[in-house]
Amino acid sequence: xxxxxxxEVIGHARRRxxxxxxVTGQLLYADDMKLPRMLxxxxxxxxxxxxxxxxxxxxxxxxxxxxxxxxxxxxxxVPFGIxxxxxxxxxxxxxxxxxxxxxxxxxxANDEQTASEALDLIEVKYKSLPTIATPEEALAQPEAxxxxxxxxxxxxxxxxxxxxxxEEALEKSxxxxxxxxxxxxxxxxxxxxxxxxxxxxxxxxxxLWSSTQDPHYLHRxxxxxxxxxxxxxxVIACDNGGGFGGKCDPAGHEMVVSKxxxxxxxxxKICLTREEVFYLHRGRHPVLMKLRTGVTKEGKLTGMHxxxxxxxxAYGSHGPxxxxxxxxLTPLTYxxxxxxxxxxxxxxxxxxCGPKRGHGTPQPRFxxxxxxxxxxxxxxxxxxxxxxxxxxxxxxxxxxxxxxGSNGLAECIRQVVAGSGWKQxxxxxxxGRGVGIACSSxxxxxxxxxxxxxxxxxxxxxxxxxxxxxxxxxxxxxxGQGSDDVLAAVVAETLGxxxxxxxxxxxxxxxxxxxxxxxxxxxxxMMGNAALQAAGRARDMLAAAAAEQxxxxxxxxxxxxGRVFAAGDAAKSMSFAEAVVYxxxxxGTLGTVGSYTPPKPxxxxxxxxxxxxxxxxxxxxxxxxxxxxxxxxxxxxxxxxAHDIGRALNPVLTRGQVxxxxxxxxxxxxxEEQVFRRLPPKLxxxxxxxxxxxxxxxxxxxxxxxxxxxxxxxxxxxxxxxGAKEVGQGPLLPVMPAVANAVFDAVxxxxxxxPITPEKILxxxxxxxxxxxxxxxxxxxxDVPYVEPTFVVPPAEGGDGTESKAPNKHLERVAS
Amino acid sequence: MNTVxxxxxxxxxxxxxxxxxxxxxxxxxxxxxxxxVLREDLDLTGTKHGCELGECGACAVLVDGEPLLSCLKLAxxxxxxxxxxxxxxxxxxxxxxxxxxxxxxxxxxCGYCTPGVLMTAKSLLDREPNPSRERIKEALSGxxxxxxxxxxxxxxxxxxxxxxxxxxxxx
Numbered sequence: 001x002x003x004x005x006x007x008e009v010i011g012h013a014r015r016r017x018x019x020x021x022x023v024t025g026q027l028l029y030a031d032d033m034k035l036p037r038m039l040x041x042x043x044x045x046x047x048x049x050x051x052x053x054x055x056x057x058x059x060x061x062x063x064x065x066x067x068x069x070x071x072x073x074x075x076x077x078v079p080f081g082i083x084x085x086x087x088x089x090x091x092x093x094x095x096x097x098x099x100x101x102x103x104x105x106x107x108x109a110n111d112e113q114t115a116s117e118a119l120d121l122i123e124v125k126y127k128s129l130p131t132i133a134t135p136e137e138a139l140a141q142p143e144a145x146x147x148x149x150x151x152x153x154x155x156x157x158x159x160x161x162x163x164x165x166x167e168e169a170l171e172k173s174x175x176x177x178x179x180x181x182x183x184x185x186x187x188x189x190x191x192x193x194x195x196x197x198x199x200x201x202x203x204x205x206x207x208l209w210s211s212t213q214d215p216h217y218l219h220r221x222x223x224x225x226x227x228x229x230x231x232x233x234x235v236i237a238c239d240n241g242g243g244f245g246g247k248c249d250p251a252g253h254e255m256v257v258s259k260x261x262x263x264x265x266x267x268x269k270i271c272l273t274r275e276e277v278f279y280l281h282r283g284r285h286p287v288l289m290k291l292r293t294g295v296t297k298e299g300k301l302t303g304m305h306x307x308x309x310x311x312x313x314a315y316g317s318h319g320p321x322x323x324x325x326x327x328x329l330t331p332l333t334y335x336x337x338x339x340x341x342x343x344x345x346x347x348x349x350x351x352x353c354g355p356k357r358g359h360g361t362p363q364p365r366f367x368x369x370x371x372x373x374x375x376x377x378x379x380x381x382x383x384x385x386x387x388x389x390x391x392x393x394x395x396x397x398x399x400x401x402x403x404x405g406s407n408g409l410a411e412c413i414r415q416v417v418a419g420s421g422w423k424q425x426x427x428x429x430x431x432g433r434g435v436g437i438a439c440s441s442x443x444x445x446x447x448x449x450x451x452x453x454x455x456x457x458x459x460x461x462x463x464x465x466x467x468x469x470x471x472x473x474x475x476x477x478x479x480g481q482g483s484d485d486v487l488a489a490v491v492a493e494t495l496g497x498x499x500x501x502x503x504x505x506x507x508x509x510x511x512x513x514x515x516x517x518x519x520x521x522x523x524x525x526m527m528g529n530a531a532l533q534a535a536g537r538a539r540d541m542l543a544a545a546a547a548e549q550x551x552x553x554x555x556x557x558x559x560x561x562g563r564v565f566a567a568g569d570a571a572k573s574m575s576f577a578e579a580v581v582y583x584x585x586x587x588g589t590l591g592t593v594g595s596y597t598p599p600k601p602x603x604x605x606x607x608x609x610x611x612x613x614x615x616x617x618x619x620x621x622x623x624x625x626x627x628x629x630x631x632x633x634x635x636x637x638x639x640x641x642a643h644d645i646g647r648a649l650n651p652v653l654t655r656g657q658v659x660x661x662x663x664x665x666x667x668x669x670x671x672e673e674q675v676f677r678r679l680p681p682k683l684x685x686x687x688x689x690x691x692x693x694x695x696x697x698x699x700x701x702x703x704x705x706x707x708x709x710x711x712x713x714x715x716x717x718x719x720x721x722x723g724a725k726e727v728g729q730g731p732l733l734p735v736m737p738a739v740a741n742a743v744f745d746a747v748x749x750x751x752x753x754x755p756i757t758p759e760k761i762l763x764x765x766x767x768x769x770x771x772x773x774x775x776x777x778x779x780x781x782x783d784v785p786y787v788e789p790t791f792v793v794p795p796a797e798g799g800d801g802t803e804s805k806a807p808n809k810h811l812e813r814v815a816s
Numbered sequence: 817m818n819t820v821x822x823x824x825x826x827x828x829x830x831x832x833x834x835x836x837x838x839x840x841x842x843x844x845x846x847x848x849x850x851x852x853v854l855r856e857d858l859d860l861t862g863t864k865h866g867c868e869l870g871e872c873g874a875c876a877v878l879v880d881g882e883p884l885l886s887c888l889k890l891a892x893x894x895x896x897x898x899x900x901x902x903x904x905x906x907x908x909x910x911x912x913x914x915x916x917x918x919x920x921x922x923x924x925x926c927g928y929c930t931p932g933v934l935m936t937a938k939s940l941l942d943r944e945p946n947p948s949r950e951r952i953k954e955a956l957s958g959x960x961x962x963x964x965x966x967x968x969x970x971x972x973x974x975x976x977x978x979x980x981x982x983x984x985x986x987x
Contacts, residue, residue, distance in 0.1 A: 019919030022927030023911065023934060025862020025902035032861035113847065191866045191874055191928040191962050241864070241928030242962045274867040480926025480963050656922035656968050663965030694871035694960065702953040702966040 005560055009493040010722045013652045016485040017499050018239070018478065030211045030238040031195035035267040038197070039068055041257050042115035042270070044105040044122050045279060046097035049349040049687040050146065051126035053095050053104065060121035061107055066114035069260055070122070071106045076259070080221045082214075082249050084451050086156070086316025088147055089352075091225060091255035097126070098146055098314035099349050100688050101279025103252050108260045108268055131349045131687050133676065135288065135311045136782050138346035146314060146347040156312050157323040157345040159607070160789035163331075163399040164338030164797055165807050169303030173294030177375055180778040181367035182753035183736075185286040185311065186672040187278060188356050189699060192241020194280065195271035196254045198261035207234045207510070208258050213243040213479050214250075214517030217450060219509045221250035222258060233258075234510030240518075243479035244664070245355035248519050249282050249317050278692035282354030283674055285322055285345070286311040287363035290781045291371050299379050299386045303338035306330060306364060309784055310345040310353070317354035319345050321450075321610065325360025328611030330368060331398040332441035333409060333618070334390045337796060339399050342786035349687055350676055355519060357664060358729050361442065362736060369438035369737030370752060373744065382426065383741065384417045384437050387620075391439075399794035401603030401801055405615050406725070408644030408713040409439060412620035415642040415711040420622040426745060432627050436741025439620045440733035443613035444717075444726040445522030447598045456595035458526035459513030462491065462534040464590040468562075468577030470495060470502050470538070475515035476527040477507040481728050482653040483523045489649055490528050490721055494535035495542070496559030497576050513593070521726030524649070525614055526596045528721030533594030541590060545583035546574060599719075605792050605803040614719040617726045618644040621662075621734035625742040629765055632758030634670060634743065636704075639735070642711035646725035651712070657727040659708045663700055665735030671698040671755050752777025831895035835860070836904025842891075850894055851875045851886035854901060862902035862931050866960065873959030876932035877901050883939045885958075902931035905938065913979040914938060914972070923972030925963035933959045937973045945981055949974065 021027040058070040073094030081087035093102050105122050109115035130144040132154060138146075142153025150156055170176050196210040206228065212218050215237040223230035240247055253270050260268040272280065288309040294302035308326040312319050327341030358365075376383040392398065394407040416437070417423065425435045449457060461473040472491050476483045484506055488499040505512060515527055543557035546564045550557070550572040558567050565573035574582075584590050601612035622640040627633070641662050648654035674697070675690045691697045716723020736754050744750055749764035752775060760776045768774035791806040793799030826845035833840050835858065844857045851868070854860040854877070863886060866872035870888040877886045878900035905912045914934050917923060924930040933956060940947055940955040947955070952973045953966070961969060 015920050018927075019924065020911070020915075022924045022930055023902075023915035023918045024906055025860075025931050027927055028861065029864070029928065031865075032855075034859070034861075111845075113845070189962055191872065191926070191960065192864070193866065240926060242926040244962070274869070274871075480928075482925070652920070652922045652968075653925075656925055656964055659965035659967045660925065660963045661965075664962070693869060694867045695869070699960060699962075700965075701957045701960065702970065703957045705953075705966045708965065708967055 005558060007493060008561060009489050009499060010649050011647065014499065014650055016482050016650065016653060017488045017504065018484055027239055029192055029241050030197060030209055031271040033197050033209055035197065035199060038267040038269055039108050039110060039264065040112045040115055041106055041108045041260055041268050042112060042119055043103040043253060044119045046093065046100060046102040046104055047686065048097055048126045048128060049100050049131045050129040051097050052129065053093065053097065054125040054127050056105060057123040058105065061118040064118040064121055066110040067107055067118045069108040069264055071256060071260060073104065076225060076255065078225050078227060080225050080250060080255070081316050082217050082221065082318060082450060083316065083320050085320055088149060089252065089315045091252040099351050100686055101351055102314065106256045106260065108264065133348060133687050135309050135346045135348065138348055139782055139784065146349065154347045155344060156316060156347050157320050158787045159323055160342040160787050161327065162340040162789040162791050162806065164794045166303045166305050166338045166340040169338040170292060170294040173302040174297040175378065176292060176294050177371055178292045179367065179371045179374065180752065180781055181289045181370065182778045183287045183363035183366055184673045184675065184754055185284045185353055186668055187281060187283040187674045187697060188244035188246030189697065190242030190244055190246050193272045193274055193277050194247060194251060194253065195269065196257045197267060197269040198258040199267040200261045200265050205232045206258055206262060207236065208254060209236045209238050210254050211240050211247055212237050213240060213247040213477055213519060215477060215507050215509050216475055216514050216516055218250045218254060222255060225255045226258060226262070237477040237507030240477065240479040243518060244357045245359060245519065246282055248355050248517065251280060274694060275692040278674070278689055279351050281313065281351035281674065282317050284356040285353040285360065287326055288778055288781065289364060289367040291367050293371060295375055297379065299375065299381045300390055301334055301336045304336055306341040307781065307784070307786070308343045308364065309782070310343070311348055312345045313348055313350045313352040315352035317352045322353070322355065322360045324607065324610040326364050328400065329361045329441065329443065330364050331400050332402060332404065332616055333392060333439050334387065335392055337399055338794065340789060342789065344784050344786060358442065358732050362668065362733050365440050365733050366737045366754060369734065370740050373436065373741040384413060384422055387437070387439055388413050397602060397795040399796065400611070401608060401792065401795065402611050403602050405719055406646060406715055406717040407618060408715050409618035409620065411713050412618055412642035412644055413439065415713065416620045416622045416640040419709055419711060420624070420640040422622055432629060432746055434742045434745025435622055435624045436738045436745055437620065437622050438734035438737035438741060440730060441616045441618045442726060442730035442733060443520055444615040444617060444720065445525045445598060445613055446520035447601050447612035447614065448609035449516055456530070456597045457522065458515040458530040459595045460527065460530040460534040460593065461513055462538050462592050464538055464580045466577065466581055466584065468501060468575065468580055470497065471505060472502060472531060473505045473512040474527050474531065475507060475509065475512045476523050477518040479518045481518065481657065482650065483518060483527065485653060486524050486528055486649055487531055490531040491535045494532060494539055497562050521728050524724050524726065525720050528724065529596040530594040532721050534592045537592035537594065538590065541583045541587055542579045545586045546579045548586070549574065549582050602801055603792070604801040605790055608801070615646065615717045615725045617730040619730045619734050621738045623735065623738040623742045625739065625746050627743060627746045627761060629747060632761035634756065634761065636666065636706040638707050638709065640709045641731055642713055643727060643731050644713040644725065645727050646717040646720050647714050647723035648712050649722060649724050654712060654727050655710050658710045658731045661729065661731035662708050662735055663705060665732040666739065667700045669736040669739040669754055669756055671757065673755055748774060750775040750777065829892050831892060833894060834898040836900060844891060846892055848891050849887050850889040850891045853891035854886060860901050860903055864928055864931055873936065874929050874932045876936050876959065878935055878939055881939065881942070883936045900935065902934060905934060914976040917972040917976040917979065921972045921975055922964065922968035929959060929961045933961065933969060941977055941980060946977060
């Protein structure tokens with residue numbers, strides 16, 4: 001249809017569709033819900049970091065007045081896990097607890113207070129096992145196994161890939177830089193604590209309302225654990241009070257509260273305490289990294305060998321994917337002819353790590369971008385110029401077979417360099433003040449689903465009724481990012497109405513088509529494309545019916561501002577609602593569907609599905625710091641962030657995502673850490689969370705937060721709805737290395753790990769004064785038994801994307 | 817513990833509150849905080865909780881005009897107090913300028929910290945109609961927000977102050 005018209009909804013700053021509910025207190029989050037005869041549940045958690053359960057006596061708790069039910073691991077024989085290869089977790093641990101906080105029993109009572117009192121009456125006898133506190137200990141003590149389903153010791157995943165002969169590339173380089181970096185783990189700290197409410201219905205059906213980012217995956221795991229047909233289970237994702245990846249894993253409490261509701265025939269609710277959220281965790285993996293990077297004297301990369309060691313905590317979670325992500329996205333930003341990465345995830349007796357905003361990529365990006373700063377320093381090149389001279393190109397393939405479509409990285413660098421006054425500042429500010437630059441890239445949706453299938457990743461159904469309203473159904477989940485607003489905007493724009501005439505029904509496995517969930521920055525592109533298809537089909541039906549009435553050709557019909565009319569003839573016009581009536585008369589009840597499946601990945605080797613995405617976003621960031629050399633205190637007066645978004649669907653929300661990403665990245669750079677300590681021997685010596693509270697888990701407040709200057713680079717990507725790429729995760733990624741690089745510019749010390757605390761600054765300054773290497777960071781990399789890599793010839797060297805034998809020369813080197 | 821003496825229904829505390837201008841009598845278990853009584857006994861679930869230890873500001877309400885963390889206050893201490901919660905901020909269908917500004921200018925993303933932030937900001941603007949950017953940041957420094965990075969919150973408060981002052985000037 002020749003309906004090319006100016007965009008009326010997309011690209012305009014608008015009040016988000018759920019804005020009013022959020023400022024009036026009307027929006028119901030999971031814990032705000034209340035049902036008649038509702039009971040409350042609390043969990044008993046292990047006080048041992050690693051132990052076998054010898055016995056659990058629940059008799060006194062069961063007899064406690066007001067208690068309705070006590071459940072233990074015996075009630076849950078089936079393990080679960082979001083990834084098919086890591087189903088290693090039980091809702092309640094049946095015999096083996098693996099961290100302080102592992103749930104072992106549940107009490108359901110009239111109120112939370114009674115349930116808490118009854119927890120104290122449960123007697124658990126534990127037999128302690130040796131505790132693994134660090135990855136080094138996990139590797140050194142393979143006999144003290146945390147899980148026995150993996151190949152050996154405490155290694156959970158071991159992955160290695162080599163794209164071209166990297167050793168050969170390094171040998172031929174003018175310089176080879178070898179650096180170690182460490183990235184501490186941290187928590188999502190969503191403001192809403194996880195809550196779930198389960199209701200059994202008369203005929204054995206179950207409805208679960210939950211704070212979850214992925215109702216579809218939860219639905220599948222609930223069916224598995226409860227051993228119920230999936231068709232009898234309905235999962236409703238309530239609006240999440242923030243997620244950031246922390247509500248992606250199906251969680252034990254969601255299974256237990258469901259079981260309790262089924263057993264009792266009454267609604268049961270649980271809301272975790274903040275301390276419990278720190279135990280459930282699934283946050284950023286602590287990662288130790290070694291980067292060996294070859295460069296020419298002109299400052300071009302020749303090859304990189306990246307090694308990572310992930311501290312996975314006690315369970316699998318998304319671990320197999322997390323492990324891949326500490327490697328696969330590295331080559332997206334700069335031309336890198338050859339790339340090899342070895343990644344290993346080990347189990348430790350700590351809360352499980354999982355996906356947090358940026359999933360696995362902030363860690364290697366930190367190492368890579370700080371190392372680039374060192375390279376620029378050594379080669380006496382401007383760090384911004386160095387980067388600008390080697391950015392990847394649009395419509396290109398990386399050595400690792402990732403297809404880059406649109407690419408605005410160069411423009412991002414130019415914008416932040418100009419906006420920040422980089423050229424007048426870098427290396428030129430007074431002692432104690434400095435600027436640093438860093439870049440990054442992120443996926444706009446993972447190219448493959450978490451479980452193998454060929455079905456769409458997102459589905460949308462759309463109905464039109466005679467009132468002139470469009471109702472749109474999609475499994476996508478609102479976590480605060482504005483997914484409902486995107487859905488409404490795409491439909492409204494296509495149908496020529498306002499978002500007020502669009503009603504969104506989302507995140508309900510009982511009534512909405514499957515969307516895989518709010519993770520991997522996939523919602524805008526996948527739900528958006530599905531919505532575009534469904535709305536386009538509805539528009540075609542409306543145009544056909546209206547054309548008949550107006551006696552013009554359907555392709556001449558325009559839908560705009562609530563009207564349906566003939567292009568160039570304003571007299572031939574009707575309201576949108578009238579067009580719906582004609583269409584319903586012509587076609588019967590109006591409904592359309594749309595769905596979206598990402599393109600196939602270009603690589604054909606095993607695991608080539610991890611990393612490919614229909615589009616990649618790019619970001620560049622300049623951070624300015626002031627470092628007090630007496631206290632080590634870092635003040636950040638301003639941050640400049642340019643983000644290649646493709647198109648901003650609602651600029652207010654887009655800008656909010658960018659600033660929010662900067663905020664979270666700055667917290668990780670300066671203060672956030674999920675860390676542990678051993679209790680004194682007289683108090684059991686147990687490995688416990690050091691700071692499971694919001695007071696002591698430091699995060700940035702309104703007083704610490706600098707001004708952020710946001711530049712949106714809008715070059716619409718053809719794979720994305722109205723050209724819109726992701727913004728939820730990318731802008732977090734370059735902040736941490738930009739801070740580290742700014743600190744170097746300010747005071748000449750290298751902090752090769754995050755968080756960059758005042759104590760580390762003082763330590764490095766002390767080394768500097770003593771004439772030693774002014775650096776704080778890891779000083780050794782353990783001997784990790786990495787596997788032989790899958791070898792793939794890069795596209796530029798004539799590869800076909802399949803696994804091949806490593807070149808002979810390479811094998812000889814391995815043999816020697 | 818002597819379980820025989822435990823009473824299942826402990827709603828034996830009884831007080832009067834003036835909530836959002838309305839006189840209410842409420843009975844509840846005496847251990848309950850003001851937060852719990854508002855949410856559980858009065859169904860005012862607009863007030864949120866993020867820690868229940870006074871660390872995050874999500875539960876901020878106004879007690880006799882002063883912002884207060886309702887998770888740290890026993891309800892039984894509030895007999896006769898005037899409580900303002902998020903549910904009382906709008907006048908019927910008309911949003912308070914703070915509410916309008918937050919929903920138009922990105923001050924609210926997931927929305928979970930929003931009620932506490934709005935009540936704290938209201939108390940600020942009630943006293944200081946023209947706060948500086950630094951004053952706004954200072955007033956809100958006890959309200960943690962995990963989504964916005966605070967910038968659009970501060971901008972929303974500035975916009976609301978501008979609207980309130982403009983209306984005041986017209987009146």
